[in-house]
Amino acid sequence: MDAEVVIKETLPETRLQRHARAPWRGFCLGLLGWPAMFVSTAVVTALSLVGVGIGILLLPPLLMVTRSLMDTYRRLIGKWSGIQIDRPYLPEGEYKPGIGGQTQRFVKLVSDPATWRELLWLMLDPIVVFFTASLPFYLVLYGLYGWVLSAGLGKVITDHGGNDWYGFVHIQHGYWEDPAKIVTTVLLGAAFIVIGLLSGPALLRVYGLWGNSLLGPTESSRLALRVQHLTETRSDAVDASAAELRRIERDLHDGAQARLVAMGMSLGAIEHLLDKDPEKARLLLAEARQSSAKALHELRDLVRGIHPPVLADRGVGDAVKALALDHPLPVEVNAELPGRPQPPVESAAYFAVSEILTNAAKHSGARRIWVDMRHEDGMLRITVTDDGQGGASLDGGTGLRGIERRIGTFDGVLALNSPLGGPTIVTLELPCALSSPRISPS
Amino acid sequence: MRVVLAEDLALLREGLVSLLESHDFEIAAAVDNGPSLLKALIDHRPDVAVVDVRLPPSFTDEGLQAALEARRQVPGLPVLVLSQYVEQLYARELLADGTGGIGYLLKDRVFDADQFIDAVRRVAGGGTAMDPEVISRLLARGTRDEPLGHLTPREKEVMELMAQGRSNAAIAQALVVTERAVTKHTANIFAKLNLAVSDDDNRRVLAVLAYLNRA
Numbered sequence: 076m077d078a079e080v081v082i083k084e085t086l087p088e089t090r091l092q093r094h095a096r097a098p099w100r101g102f103c104l105g106l107l108g109w110p111a112m113f114v115s116t117a118v119v120t121a122l123s124l125v126g127v128g129i130g131i132l133l134l135p136p137l138l139m140v141t142r143s144l145m146d147t148y149r150r151l152i153g154k155w156s157g158i159q160i161d162r163p164y165l166p167e168g169e170y171k172p173g174i175g176g177q178t179q180r181f182v183k184l185v186s187d188p189a190t191w192r193e194l195l196w197l198m199l200d201p202i203v204v205f206f207t208a209s210l211p212f213y214l215v216l217y218g219l220y221g222w223v224l225s226a227g228l229g230k231v232i233t234d235h236g237g238n239d240w241y242g243f244v245h246i247q248h249g250y251w252e253d254p255a256k257i258v259t260t261v262l263l264g265a266a267f268i269v270i271g272l273l274s275g276p277a278l279l280r281v282y283g284l285w286g287n288s289l290l291g292p293t294e295s296s297r298l299a300l301r302v303q304h305l306t307e308t309r310s311d312a313v314d315a316s317a318a319e320l321r322r323i324e325r326d327l328h329d330g331a332q333a334r335l336v337a338m339g340m341s342l343g344a345i346e347h348l349l350d351k352d353p354e355k356a357r358l359l360l361a362e363a364r365q366s367s368a369k370a371l372h373e374l375r376d377l378v379r380g381i382h383p384p385v386l387a388d389r390g391v392g393d394a395v396k397a398l399a400l401d402h403p404l405p406v407e408v409n410a411e412l413p414g415r416p417q418p419p420v421e422s423a424a425y426f427a428v429s430e431i432l433t434n435a436a437k438h439s440g441a442r443r444i445w446v447d448m449r450h451e452d453g454m455l456r457i458t459v460t461d462d463g464q465g466g467a468s469l470d471g472g473t474g475l476r477g478i479e480r481r482i483g484t485f486d487g488v489l490a491l492n493s494p495l496g497g498p499t500i501v502t503l504e505l506p507c508a509l510s511s512p513r514i515s516p517s
Numbered sequence: 518m519r520v521v522l523a524e525d526l527a528l529l530r531e532g533l534v535s536l537l538e539s540h541d542f543e544i545a546a547a548v549d550n551g552p553s554l555l556k557a558l559i560d561h562r563p564d565v566a567v568v569d570v571r572l573p574p575s576f577t578d579e580g581l582q583a584a585l586e587a588r589r590q591v592p593g594l595p596v597l598v599l600s601q602y603v604e605q606l607y608a609r610e611l612l613a614d615g616t617g618g619i620g621y622l623l624k625d626r627v628f629d630a631d632q633f634i635d636a637v638r639r640v641a642g643g644g645t646a647m648d649p650e651v652i653s654r655l656l657a658r659g660t661r662d663e664p665l666g667h668l669t670p671r672e673k674e675v676m677e678l679m680a681q682g683r684s685n686a687a688i689a690q691a692l693v694v695t696e697r698a699v700t701k702h703t704a705n706i707f708a709k710l711n712l713a714v715s716d717d718d719n720r721r722v723l724a725v726l727a728y729l730n731r732a
Contacts, residue, residue, distance in 0.1 A: 400605040
């Protein structure tokens with residue numbers, strides 16, 4: 076999933092523009108039929124060579140060419156008809172080099188239903204496109220031909236003894252002397268042009284639906300993609316929680332545990348010194364007490380890192396407010412959350428914001444930060460804006476990629492908009508339901 | 518002095534009861550959950566309440582909410598809040614009404630009985646007792662903010678101790694200066710924070726509020 080936000084400065088098309096452009100667009104889609112025919116011939120040839128083995132090597136690269144051609148179809152259909160078609164392909168694995176890997180890849184590609192649906196498309200589309208998307212173009216062209224006929228071409232044809240039909244008008248000897256016929260030709264041509272222009276967008280849409288039916292994912296490939304996504308995010312989640320456990324173990328080992336050991340040793344020494352050297356014992360006692368205070372302090376910090384108390388008490392809104400109070404920069408927090416999300420979502424959102432705020436303080440050069448949190452359309456939407464110098468990217472050590480991975484576990488997405496010169500806006504969206512306020516598990 | 522006590526751990530509750538009783542406090546009620554705390558605070562109107570933040574039934578900030586609600590109904594009701602953690606957010610909420618009589622301490626401060634009892638008495642008398650931890654986390658944010666940026670380093674030290682709720686005498690002792698010098702510093706602080714001349718205790722609370730509210 077590409078999370079980069081691309082801001083395009085396109086004006087919305089007017090109705091008139093859409094109608095005027097549709098025939099030309101349909102014609103372009105029709106032109107794609109030419110490469111499609113070459114590719115389909117090549118693919119069919121490669122398939123026929125599978126028996127002798129060469130096909131196994133030839134087919135995968137040809138299918139890659141097919142896919143990029145199909146991507147062009149998807150892109151143009153999405154742009155011109157408004158029907159967005161997702162890529163349907165099953166995930167490709169890693170293959171060993173050599174003949175074994177090639178065969179594996181071949182089997183994988185051949186067993187992907189998308190491959191066969193696309194082959195079907197390659198064969199049928201040159202016909203279908205003519206009767207749908209391209210039709211308005213030819214109607215307009217035919218209409219123009221009618222005008223050319225009535226403007227003099229009809230005379231040229233009949234003068235040379237030829238004849239032609241234009242719609243129901245027979246162009247033969249005497250055509251040029253019959254004004255009724257000429258007027259009919261002009262009107263008929265105009266009708267064709269008007270019909271072509273009027274039907275353009277609708278026919279493009281029909282073509283889009285046809286495209287979606289063959290080039291889009293089927294229910295099973297949708298599920299396969301979903302399974303792949305879940306597998307990835309699950310392993311990310313497991314990795315993250317394992318790393319978190321290791322960190323906690325290390326912190327306990329180096330911190331509280333070490334302090335308790337030191338305290339135990341001090342207490343042992345005090346026991347020995349109590350009679351012999353009470354003064355020294357008193358000194359050690361004070362030390363032991365200090366150690367206990369430090370151990371408590373460290374445990375407190377550790378717990379804060381695992382699950383902050385305000386988050387547990389009040390939920391993510393107030394927890395982020397508390398975070399803002401401890402932040403080195405002025406942070407303005409606006410939270411409009413009528414309830415609380417599920418605890419895991421809440422925690423993920425909190426730590427994501429926490430990390431974004433840390434990033435902003437470290438890298439952005441910002442002077443102020445604004446955090447906006449709201450729940451809309453079944454989504455927890457959090458926007459963090461800073462007035463820094465911008466130019467942040469998902470990669471390059473900002474940790475944003477890590478946040479994206481972690482909220483990915485909850486099907487959350489992260490979008491970054493950070494033009495050079497700022498401001499930087501990070502948006503998080505996490506699908507979740509809110510529970511009614513003031514009900515919490517005990 | 519009559520005390521209402523709210524703590525859900527029986528062991529700690531009994532420990533606090535015996536500690537307070539041995540220092541001549543009278544325990545009006547010792548409760549272990551939020552709703553009964555609110556009821557006890559309203560019914561008994563104690564001279565001071567000692568309240569754990571996290572209480573049943575929800576085990577969230579039930580104690581704090583009950584204390585805030587009680588102070589809405591009985592303005593200025595002295596409350597000392599104890600917690601395993603200190604949060605600036607909660608400190609602000611407690612101090613927000615500006616009437617004083619507020620304490621917010623880490624639970625382990627109870628180990629030092631003398632200081633703890635001193636804090637309880639201070640809160641009962643309408644003063645403040647902020648945990649040094651709250652103050653140190655505030656200090657960690659730096660001093661770019663106005664008008665506190667105008668304070669001299671010594672005045673900041675005095676401010677810090679004042680925010681903890683120390684008296685001028687205690688501040689003088691801690692900084693090894695005369696009490697007169699401390700009085701001079703506090704007067705300067707009040708002036709720099711534009712706090713009008715009024716009852717000294719109240720001004721101290723307002724100064725602490727200004728200190729907490731720099732953001």
